[in-house]
Amino acid sequence: MNQSYPPPTSPTIPKPILQVEGLVIHYETPRGAVQAVSDVSFSVQPRERFGLVGESGCGKSTLVTAFLRMTKPPGVIKAGRILLNGVDILALPKNEMRRVRWSQVALIPQGAMNSLNPVMRVRDQIADALVAHGVILNQAALTARIEELLARVELPARVARLYPHELSGGMKQRVCIAMATALEPKLIIADEPTSALDVVTQRAVMEMLANVQEMVGAALILIGHDMGLMAQVVDRLGVMYAGELVEVGDVTSMFKSPQHPYTRALLGSLPSPRERKVRRAIGGLPPALIAPPPGCRFHPRCPEAIVACREVAPRRLETTGGWATCHLLDPTQASQPLEAADAAPSA
């Protein structure tokens, strides 16, 4: 493609590629609103790899669907702004948004390999997607472009002539990566791209995705629940719990000294391939988001909860590598443990 990109405006002050401010997303149900995403704010820099972890149902997928403005009823974006390269995509007209998708921001959905059309050859699917986004090439150039895209994910050219069922899971996933990066987007969102793959294939796919991301010069948002994978891939990490972002920081300090008790619990529950140890599963279940608990949403499961956790929603507090929302980090909170408070009710 012959587009040329303007050079970055100013290398000294990086402008975030994605900026999310106070985003609130609800699912309207007859029984009330499910608060899937509550007041989430964060930003991703160009070329950065940002990880988003959390248990199933914590709102990760709802959150990223909004980045493409593909939130569908009963999901409703209640408040907040999503700035993609400085442009508020929530305010864009529909047809303009269609252009932004794929060319600016691409999504590799969960189970992407099942999103390939089973009755079309790989070549035709890639061509379809290119044509739909206004890339006009003659047959020879199109073939060359498709081969180039496949080569980028280290697939041999013969794959273009195959049907999806003739490919392994890892190969299908790599075809999806080739398609998602075909228009050189500025931001790639990968929603659990390897959750159905075995470790070797997972590694092949992740390394491939990271390579292509670097080649294209895009930023990457990786969603998952595997802290191990995050440690291997991302630069910065955000931890989500019950619709809220509870800790954000650079990956090294987050693994070395996690500040939020939920982050600590997530790390503690990991089975290690190095040593057999006592595993600590997180007690209890995530709350139903139709009526989240008051105060800190994690307090019913938190082993370190203090009285304030039950009553006051914690504010953001700066940590070494970023920020966390926990009363334990707040010097202004008197730290009376919950058990002690329950044992001696206000006398």
Add this chain to the structure above:
Amino acid sequence: MQPPLLEVKNVSKVYGSGVLGKQQTVALDNFSLAIAEGTPIITTIAGESGSGKTTLANLVLGLLVPTSGEIRYRGQNIHSLSRSAWFTYRREVQAIFQNPFEVYNPFYRVDHVFHFALRKFSLAPNRREGLALIHEALEVVGLRPDEILGRYPHELSGGQRQRLMIARAFMLKPRLIVADEPVSMIDASLQARILDIFERLNQDFGISFLYITHDLSTAYQISHDIHILYLGQVMERGDITAVMHHPNHPYTQLLVESIPVADPEVRWSGGRARNAAARDNHASQARNSNGAPNNRCRYFP
């Protein structure tokens, strides 16, 4: 000498496809395994997709018939058991599958899976005793009966559903549980609890496990020995600690190195990294081509 609880003896399974089954895929090639009677152990079968691990599970469960070789349960070939012995086999060898979302009929309350099993195997003389069995099984897996019974599958989380399946298997007092990727669809934070239950069933209730997985770190946490499969062939077998710490086979080394370690300072070691994609291509080609057994190692090149 007492015959082993389960003995898989030189079993091969070949799938035919295409015209007259001419295109043959060797899913499992001359595989042997024994689980002794009396010492309950957790045996891991590890390998990537297409390595034949699920074929092995289905063979052991009697859902598939081996092309050659035999599977013996307490010394008897499972495909020549009498009606009543087969019935016992079906009770004593239980299965837990990968996807806890697909194993339930969404129209029935979750109680159905218990009542059906109770009726089928006539485990309790009356409803009250049946209920007592269900409660006991739920408690073993750490679920509160009043929170679970009477619910529909969609009202429960994946981890709860998987634990229900374990409870159902436990209720039948099995000797062997074949667990085919039981935690791969469960959140990492809840996997630990499932593994704890397996360990408890093994140690306290003497149930042996055939733990089938691609995830060596969960295998390492609970199992005693391991068989590593690649395209239907055993690459390495042995004590789990020895295999994890000193893998001898290059394929095992790749598997161990590919585990994402939860430490940003220990990155995937670079040596074999570039090959991962190429190997993926090779493996899928090997699977698609005419898979007639040959003598060389299937991991070659």
